Amino acid sequence: MPLFVLPFPAIDPVLIEVGPLAVRWYALAYIAGILLGWRYMRRLVANERLWARTPHPSPLDIDDFVIWATLGIILGGRIGYVLFYNLAYFLSNPAEILAIWSGGMSFHGGFLGVVAAMVLFSWRRGLSVLTLFDLAGATAPIGLFFGRIANFINGELWGRASDVPWAMVFPGAGPEPRHPSQLYEAALEGIVLFLVVRLVTHRFGGLARPGLTAGVFAAGYGLAxxxxxxxxxxxxxxxxxxxxxxxxILLSVPMIVAGLALAIWALRRPPAREAAAEGDNR
Structure with missing residues (x-):
């Protein structure tokens, strides 16, 4: 055991409790991620410079889409957790499936839920599903950051035993100091991935090449x-x-492969402005 161990900052998972009503940090993290993601997505679609001549949703479309995305995140995340991580338990305790306030969400399930929401929404509105994928990929790291911070506050999903100077003893994880892996994920999946995807969209014309931003996000998340x-x-x-x-890891490998394939495919296609110019010259 290391000579010095950082104490776990014991933060009550419940921010406010009034009778049977409890406001949890976990729920607030989802709300903050969705609201900030929605605002950022509106800014992206309003910035015509990023799109060149690529057709894209309007801010009003984004206002409607955020409701679909929220349902996809919550339903997909919970169903994914039930199916991928603890199916036997939930088959024995089916009433617990709906208890999302107690934690237990799968990113990969939420990802598939949002994909389903995007496919249905784009079909209903006549929008490009790849463009919605790009917008979701550009904003998803915001929600991931807040979600991982909430995992840390809850003292869940801790790391392996370690003697690094910043190791912590987590409640319920035994006496061994452990990696604060939730903070690693918040940094890599949230901050670093957001900066990488933002670089793609703002400096390399990612939104003018449908599929590029989404591919970079999927591969980047899988690697992180x-x-x-x-x-x-x-x-x-x-x-x-x-x-x-x-x-x-098993669930991330397909994301890496699919993300790289999508990004390469998008890069091999001409940018929207060139494709549009060719069409005008015919």
Whole structure:
């Protein structure tokens, strides 16, 4: 055990409690991520310079889409957690499936839920689904940051035992100091990935090449998550898989492959302004 161990900042997961009503940091994290993501997405669609001549949703479309995306995040995240991480428990306790306020959300499930929402919304509105993918990829790191901070406050999803100077003893995780892997994820999946995707959209014309921003986000998230999984403790009821892999890595590999393939495909296509110019000259 290291000579010095950082104390875990014991923050009450419940911010305010009035009778049966409890406002939890976990719920506030989702609300903050969705609201800030919505505002940022509106700014992106209002900035015509980023789009060149690429058709894209209007701010009013974004106002409607955020409702669809919210349902996709919540339903997909919870269903994904139930199916991927603790199916046996929830089959025995079906009433607990709806208890999302107690925690237990899967990013990969939420990702699939948002994908389903985008496909349906783009079909209903006659919009490009790739453009919606790009907008979601540009804003998703905001929600990921707040979600991982909420995981840290809840003292859940802690890391593996370690002797690094910043290791912490988490409540319920035994006496061993551990990696604060939630903060690693907040930094990589939230801050670093947001800056990378923003660079793609603002400096490399990502939104004028439909699919590029979404591909960079998917591959970037998969790489960041896979890296942090080397420090994060797998769920106790799942443990390590064959070859020392974890469920998080297993679910991230398809995102890396699909993200890279989408980004390469988008880069090989001409930018929207060139494609439009060719069409005007015919």
């Amino acid at each position: 998550r896979s890296f942090v999984e080397l420090f994060r403790m797998p769920d106790a009821h799942i443990g390590f898989l064959a070859g020392g892999l974890t469920m998080g």
